[in-house]
Amino acid sequence: MEESARLQSGLDRIVFFSDAVFAIAITLLAIDLRLPSGLSDAELTKALRELLPDIEAFVLSFAVVGVFWIAHHRMWRSITRWNQQLLLLNLSMLLVVAFVPFPTSMLGEYGDTVAATALYSGTVLLLGLMSAAIWWYASWNGRLVDPGLPPAQVRAMRASGMVAPIVFGIALAAAFVTPLVSQFLWWSAFLARPVVARITVRRSAPRRC
Amino acid sequence: MEESARLQSGLDRIVFFSDAVFAIAITLLAIDLRLPSGLSDAELTKALRELLPDIEAFVLSFAVVGVFWIAHHRMWRSITRWNQQLLLLNLSMLLVVAFVPFPTSMLGEYGDTVAATALYSGTVLLLGLMSAAIWWYASWNGRLVDPGLPPAQVRAMRASGMVAPIVFGIALAAAFVTPLVSQFLWWSAFLARPVVARITVRRSAPRRC
Amino acid sequence: MEESARLQSGLDRIVFFSDAVFAIAITLLAIDLRLPSGLSDAELTKALRELLPDIEAFVLSFAVVGVFWIAHHRMWRSITRWNQQLLLLNLSMLLVVAFVPFPTSMLGEYGDTVAATALYSGTVLLLGLMSAAIWWYASWNGRLVDPGLPPAQVRAMRASGMVAPIVFGIALAAAFVTPLVSQFLWWSAFLARPVVARITVRRSAPRRC
Amino acid sequence: MEESARLQSGLDRIVFFSDAVFAIAITLLAIDLRLPSGLSDAELTKALRELLPDIEAFVLSFAVVGVFWIAHHRMWRSITRWNQQLLLLNLSMLLVVAFVPFPTSMLGEYGDTVAATALYSGTVLLLGLMSAAIWWYASWNGRLVDPGLPPAQVRAMRASGMVAPIVFGIALAAAFVTPLVSQFLWWSAFLARPVVARITVRRSAPRRC
Numbered sequence: 001m002e003e004s005a006r007l008q009s010g011l012d013r014i015v016f017f018s019d020a021v022f023a024i025a026i027t028l029l030a031i032d033l034r035l036p037s038g039l040s041d042a043e044l045t046k047a048l049r050e051l052l053p054d055i056e057a058f059v060l061s062f063a064v065v066g067v068f069w070i071a072h073h074r075m076w077r078s079i080t081r082w083n084q085q086l087l088l089l090n091l092s093m094l095l096v097v098a099f100v101p102f103p104t105s106m107l108g109e110y111g112d113t114v115a116a117t118a119l120y121s122g123t124v125l126l127l128g129l130m131s132a133a134i135w136w137y138a139s140w141n142g143r144l145v146d147p148g149l150p151p152a153q154v155r156a157m158r159a160s161g162m163v164a165p166i167v168f169g170i171a172l173a174a175a176f177v178t179p180l181v182s183q184f185l186w187w188s189a190f191l192a193r194p195v196v197a198r199i200t201v202r203r204s205a206p207r208r209c
Numbered sequence: 210m211e212e213s214a215r216l217q218s219g220l221d222r223i224v225f226f227s228d229a230v231f232a233i234a235i236t237l238l239a240i241d242l243r244l245p246s247g248l249s250d251a252e253l254t255k256a257l258r259e260l261l262p263d264i265e266a267f268v269l270s271f272a273v274v275g276v277f278w279i280a281h282h283r284m285w286r287s288i289t290r291w292n293q294q295l296l297l298l299n300l301s302m303l304l305v306v307a308f309v310p311f312p313t314s315m316l317g318e319y320g321d322t323v324a325a326t327a328l329y330s331g332t333v334l335l336l337g338l339m340s341a342a343i344w345w346y347a348s349w350n351g352r353l354v355d356p357g358l359p360p361a362q363v364r365a366m367r368a369s370g371m372v373a374p375i376v377f378g379i380a381l382a383a384a385f386v387t388p389l390v391s392q393f394l395w396w397s398a399f400l401a402r403p404v405v406a407r408i409t410v411r412r413s414a415p416r417r418c
Numbered sequence: 419m420e421e422s423a424r425l426q427s428g429l430d431r432i433v434f435f436s437d438a439v440f441a442i443a444i445t446l447l448a449i450d451l452r453l454p455s456g457l458s459d460a461e462l463t464k465a466l467r468e469l470l471p472d473i474e475a476f477v478l479s480f481a482v483v484g485v486f487w488i489a490h491h492r493m494w495r496s497i498t499r500w501n502q503q504l505l506l507l508n509l510s511m512l513l514v515v516a517f518v519p520f521p522t523s524m525l526g527e528y529g530d531t532v533a534a535t536a537l538y539s540g541t542v543l544l545l546g547l548m549s550a551a552i553w554w555y556a557s558w559n560g561r562l563v564d565p566g567l568p569p570a571q572v573r574a575m576r577a578s579g580m581v582a583p584i585v586f587g588i589a590l591a592a593a594f595v596t597p598l599v600s601q602f603l604w605w606s607a608f609l610a611r612p613v614v615a616r617i618t619v620r621r622s623a624p625r626r627c
Numbered sequence: 628m629e630e631s632a633r634l635q636s637g638l639d640r641i642v643f644f645s646d647a648v649f650a651i652a653i654t655l656l657a658i659d660l661r662l663p664s665g666l667s668d669a670e671l672t673k674a675l676r677e678l679l680p681d682i683e684a685f686v687l688s689f690a691v692v693g694v695f696w697i698a699h700h701r702m703w704r705s706i707t708r709w710n711q712q713l714l715l716l717n718l719s720m721l722l723v724v725a726f727v728p729f730p731t732s733m734l735g736e737y738g739d740t741v742a743a744t745a746l747y748s749g750t751v752l753l754l755g756l757m758s759a760a761i762w763w764y765a766s767w768n769g770r771l772v773d774p775g776l777p778p779a780q781v782r783a784m785r786a787s788g789m790v791a792p793i794v795f796g797i798a799l800a801a802a803f804v805t806p807l808v809s810q811f812l813w814w815s816a817f818l819a820r821p822v823v824a825r826i827t828v829r830r831s832a833p834r835r836c
Contacts, residue, residue: 017650098689
């Protein structure tokens with residue numbers, strides 16, 4: 001195997017390992033959706049209703065992890081080299097990804113509390129910061145990215161990477177005042193992303209998207 | 210890496226991520242098959258007998274997820290480009306795939322209830338609709354599929370993608386009348402698929418299958 | 419993408435999906451190794467001792483799934499085409515792989531009972547039969563295998579695929595007489611494999627192994 | 628498919644399967660981070676505080692498995708051939724990887740006991756020995772590695788592979804005297820690695836790292 005193939009294979013394994021952790025974490029989110037056994041019909045209806053916040057937390061976290069996977073996907077298509085530091089940054093981000101099921105389950109159970117809202121906001125804030133750090137580190141002075149990458153795209157991806165940290169940072173602060181505002185901000189983050197993307201990235205042809 | 214290789218790599222990661230979610234969800238289906246500890250011989254026999262509906266639900270869901278994985282497999286072999294919309298459609302379908310273990314465990318525990326039968330039918334209906342949506346979106350006016358794909362095959366795959374939504378839609382309605390009829394329809398869906406496939410798709414040589 | 423590349427990609431996805439299910443099932447085997455919380459020092463020692471059969475069952479099943487993964491690995495290196503039937507055979511085998519954690523956990527808890535021993539033997543027997551069926555189907559009249567594959571290797575792989583079904587078939591029968599003999603047979607299966615391999619397959623160079 | 632492509636595909640599957648087991652085990656580490664339901668605000672705060680050792684154990688084990696994944700990653704980029712023995716060594720190492728969640732959960736629950744500290748140290752010691760054994764076996768007389776690999780790099784990787792076994796071997800002995808010293812050694816292992824790496828491996832350019 002020549003050098004470039006070996007290098008490619010190193011990159012592939014990092015991307016593959018990351019994808020696997022994302023996929024496992026996102027699928028494990030649903031593992032807490034379980035009903036106790038032996039319920040009567042009336043109790044079953046009640047138990048299902050009490051499970052709704054858990055299902056909402058599952059959908060929210062699926063969207064969160066999914067969005068960060070898409071961002072990871074986009075970054076690593078432009079990253080063409082890697083070093084030990086990038087590997088460690090990437091592993092640290094995956095640690096937060098693997099951690100997400102815990103604040104998710106806490107949110108389903110204790111969604112109205114300051115603790116659950118703050119922990120959830122803080123976890124996604126950290127995930128956003130780690131994800132942004134990967135891109136800033138890799139793209140700084142073109143350190144590890146494709147030399148042909150247009151500077152405008154590098155800047156656009158930096159801007160779009162700041163959306164989640166800003167929204168979830170505000171949400172973290174808001175959690176201590178009122179959890180409801182915090183949770184409203186989470187869902188708005190998903191609306192904010194495409195808007196920012198539309199402003200900063202030029203419209204792309206289907207093949208480039 | 211040249212443009213076409215990069216594009217291919219983007220497609221590969223989507224397919225890979227999807228495969229991983231399918232594989233994890235299908236394997237997690239068996240995680241609820243557990244016996245309480247410390248049973249006597251007589252209790253053990255009883256506990257095993259009570260586990261039979263859970264095992265049946267596991268086999269059914271394994272077949273359901275497996276069939277949708279095969280369908281995904283077939284669609285993405287013809288999809289040669291992708292865009293943000295297709296990515297989101299695919300992620301939404303994977304959300305339903307990751308959700309399947311919950312109605313499965315409910316079915317094992319409360320298989321004779323309207324709630325369990327309706328939730329199960331509804332989940333697979335949604336999964337079928339999402340799966341069909343991916344193909345309609347990608348193949349509409351040849352948007353993202355291989356230009357050389359015969360129109361007859363596009364149509365055949367659209368038709369075959371409608372089998373599960375129709376059967377499970379009827380099963381959802383039937384669930385409110387009588388769960389037994391609903392469950393009979395589920396199993397018949399697996400018999401219906403090859404029949405429809407035989408009618409709409411011309412017999413294929415082993416290499417093309 | 420030309421036809422042969424597309425075909426290869428189809429094969430790759432099947433192999434990849436199978437690997438993922440094997441990897442998830444083999445890693446989930448350890449998920450039941452947990453201690454209750456809040457034990458005193460004396461109780462902790464006792465609880466650890468009571469966990470030994472579970473650890474033994476984990477190691478045994480890891481070896482069983484590992485051996486079948488190696489066999490799968492070897493078969494699919496020689497399989498160069500696929501059809502719907504092979505896909506279904508492979509999925510059916512994966513269903514048994516995903517099921518293995520259940521008899522494993524039962525074995526750890528109820529290892530001395532006829533039920534646990536018989537279920538475990540029966541599951542591995544089924545896994546062995548499914549695995550052998552894949553190879554017989556694919557290699558029958560060279561249906562889906564590499565045309566250049568030496569007939570002696572096809573036969574050797576058929577013979578080696580019969581070891582597990584025979585041993586675990588006998589173990590299943592023995593389970594009803596005495597579980598201890600059955601369990602002795604399981605471990606001996608791992609010794610029998612290399613012996614049979616040595617008899618039927620000519621010694622292979624490191625690169626070919 | 629020609630011989631070299633087939634051989635490469637065999638290697639790829641081993642590496643892929645290993646990556647998947649690493650990824651699943653590392654993500655499952657967080658699965659025990661759960662709170663009981665129905666707690667009051669005061670109890671919730673207390674339960675969260677009691678979860679801190681579990682989170683610490685999760686972070687530690689994530690780092691441990693991550694470091695061994697990086698080491699595996701580095702070794703297999705230099706391994707260009709494989710045989711049955713290497714496959715079995717690799718599977719045995721993966722067995723230990725899959726086992727790691729158990730001592731991790733025990734550490735979170737019983738972190739101050741000799742039993743938990745000794746089991747954790749012993750598990751990582753075993754993991755380190757298995758990992759080192761893979762490299763010694765593959766690199767012995769250049770048995771299965773890239774012939775162009777500089778002998779200095781082979782030796783450097785052998786030396787760096789001894790760090791974990793030595794530190795965790797001492798930690799295992801220390802566990803029986805005082806668990807606190809043992810735990811201090813674990814964290815210091817992560818500081819020791821880069822130091823040893825700096826001494827034994829010449830500084831590498833970003834592409835080679």
